[in-house]
Amino acid sequence: MKELTPEDTSLLELVDRLLNKGVVLAGEATISVAGVDLIYLGLNVVLAAVQTLEKAEEQRAS
Structure with a gap:
C-alpha cells in the first residue's frame, strides 16, 4: 500500500x-x-465497509 503524504491526500x-x-x-x-x-x-x-467486515469475519472463523 502506498504511503500518502499530506500534499497528495484528499478527504475522499x-x-x-x-x-x-x-x-x-x-x-x-x-x-x-x-x-x-x-x-x-x-x-x-x-x-467499516461491508466487505471489510465480511473479510474479517471469514478470517476469524478459519
Missing part, C-alpha cells in the same frame, strides 16, 4: 482508507448534578 482518499481498514470509535460521558452522577453513557461505534 482518507474516507476510502478508513472504510477499507475499519475504525472503532469509543467514547463515554457522565451527566451529573451537584456532584451526583445521574447518567453514564458509553459508546462504541464500528465504521
